[in-house]
Amino acid sequence: MHPTKTPAEIDTLINCRWLLPIMPESQIYENFSLAVHQQRIVDVCSQSEAKGRYTPTTEYHLNDHLIMPGLVNCHLHAAMSLLRGYADDIPLKSWLEKHIWPLEKRLVNSDFVRDGTRLAIAEMIKSGTTCFADMYFHPETSAEVVRDCGIRSQIGFPVFDLASAAGQTAESQIHRGLQLHDTFKDHALIKIACAPHATYSVSNKTLTTLATYANELDLPVHIHAHETAREILQSTHQHGQRPLQLLHDIGLLLPQTQLVHMTQVDDGDIRLLQDHKSQVIHCPQSNLKLASGFCPLAKLLDMGVNMALGTDGAASNNDLDLFSELQTAALLAKGISGNAAAMPAHKALRMATLDGAKALGWQAEIGSLEIGKYADAIAIKMNTIQQQPLYNIASQLLYTNSGSRVTHSWVAGKALLKDSKLQSLNESSLIHSAQQWRSKIVPDQFPAGQ
């Protein structure tokens, strides 16, 4: 790794003013370099050491920038970016049943998913996300788009029993999903998960079938759980137990189970999460905007639960900026716990990177800038007036709108963003396509809001 005489030829050397590796914890190095070869990190060292050690094919000099691992957005419905702000200021149940689901039934096809997923990926790359967990219809199309764009993704194939845009039986959805899983089983950037919508929209019979596959194939399970108080009441009424207990009894509460939302958490729920080492995905902006409730982030962290972060879909957020989501998560954790020392900055940054990778079962490959991991990294400008003076880099990253200052992004060593320009997507054609979808969806509406 550290040749003493002849410099080694490597693909890429990224020199930066600051490097925040996430591991080792709470460290920031100055005037450092990230050496990348064959998709992976081969060295993290001072710029002066790197100079002697490496002859890179491509070299970056980012002397006003900080390099850190790319962010991991653990829950969204990517294609719903085409419905951004389409129905605002409405509670979850009527938002889904009266607005989103009917529209999806009428509209969603493979073209919608292709264009919407591209739009979402463009927005995520530009704001620092290099890996995301998706949950939407036509997962075959999403997987193709992800492959073409070069971003990293866990694609969850949807499973619904209730009326939905799927227009298919649960059996058929599972069958298609397992085929997809097989197609991508050796792909470095794509992982397939099963994504039953929620316990209120998928039957126990279907969930039981999924439990078998999840256990046999070590398939990640991605599911909305305990999003609202109403969901808990309904489950208790219908099944005599809370959704988490139901999932447990069915055999779906696994270490690879990703429980999205969890705004309703009692002591029994915490014990189940601890016992089964399941993952919790916190989506604070969506929970606030739909008035769904408050996930007790600080408390769950104290209890040893792995907490990751998601934006949820742009239709309920209205953006996919994970830095903005992280700021909300940290502020809310302090407010809700009544403890200003809760969620210090380094811990928050870890939640949006390494802990997110862990939630997706990818912690050995990404989430920190360590030798041997994939080179999934981002560069952020740190010399704007909004960041001065810079006493505490971690705190400034967290609280001052860093998503708008991301200038570079690499996934497995490949540049997806350079000097704020997308490399694998055409921004103006994406904007054009989004505007065409808007004209199709609401032909006569002037976009003024209520």
Add this chain to the structure above:
Amino acid sequence: MHPTKTPAEIDTLINCRWLLPIMPESQIYENFSLAVHQQRIVDVCSQSEAKGRYTPTTEYHLNDHLIMPGLVNCHLHAAMSLLRGYADDIPLKSWLEKHIWPLEKRLVNSDFVRDGTRLAIAEMIKSGTTCFADMYFHPETSAEVVRDCGIRSQIGFPVFDLASAAGQTAESQIHRGLQLHDTFKDHALIKIACAPHATYSVSNKTLTTLATYANELDLPVHIHAHETAREILQSTHQHGQRPLQLLHDIGLLLPQTQLVHMTQVDDGDIRLLQDHKSQVIHCPQSNLKLASGFCPLAKLLDMGVNMALGTDGAASNNDLDLFSELQTAALLAKGISGNAAAMPAHKALRMATLDGAKALGWQAEIGSLEIGKYADAIAIKMNTIQQQPLYNIASQLLYTNSGSRVTHSWVAGKALLKDSKLQSLNESSLIHSAQQWRSKIVPDQFPAGQ
């Protein structure tokens, strides 16, 4: 106003794709123009009408932009931008007593206030604020800086009895403040307020003196109130009453009284606010970050209380981006009230503009784009990928990081920002000065955070 034959010569015509006037309420006009002459708005009309009516000295063509009133940031300590992120993750009492106040005692002089206020104004102009309410030491210096920069401000002269950086008796602070009030009494852009720190740091005797001046001179009163539960307990213990009741009995609960924070509100407090038509300034990010409590925004609005918005100082935020603050306020209002329909987008935008102007007693002059008001306006780019597709302009303004997309700003018709470039401040010299202050304040510290 509407000449039919000869076009009128005017100073400035701003043509834009969309215009959000705030008044009339919930309206957005397309392909509109704002006509400005001698500092004031002389017309709001379609671009085609404007073409026939006016011959402007300066004309803007902002066809990808939205124009709206500049934001009103109703509470900050501008010069504290030099302490941005200096002491994070600490509760209010020890944050003030162990970190901020000792540092201010050692450090704060007129140079600090000049450089810090300039830095704050630069950041605010770049993120859409055209008017702010300041509360800090050396208000004479702040007033000079504000005058030189051309922004609009209510400068509150500080009054403290407890130990502070003032190093002066309360009498002397009041005397200086009233002189300042006299100096600026005819200035269009500057208004002087008295700013007693809080009931726990200013004696009843001093507050009584201020009540006399406030009533005689119609002086605005700007005061921290009900920021934490501890403040209420201490006041009840010491005075037998809550701070709001104390202010009332002293004669300081007036229509021009601006109560900052109000995280602790009971029914008696609400009745006092209603009876005296006092103003409440909500600073949600500071309240969350210091774990101070939750101001019941939606409830107070329902009760008819005028609610305005403030960022608080950069030392407890860590930025001065009022769009980001507004997003937090709207999300939190929905979450806290449990009502997804609370704080719809147009109502939120009004809080950050016209209701803010009202809190400062400036609603006849600014806060909406209406004929006769001062031309305090901003332009925001609306064609980025993060905003597509655009179904609901108000909602996208509110939820998708608009502060980073402000490109132009005018105060009383004068351009302070053009194409994202500051016109009355030098950005690079501000960054240099901030870095010098950092070196002085923490000579040996590497800015890595804990």
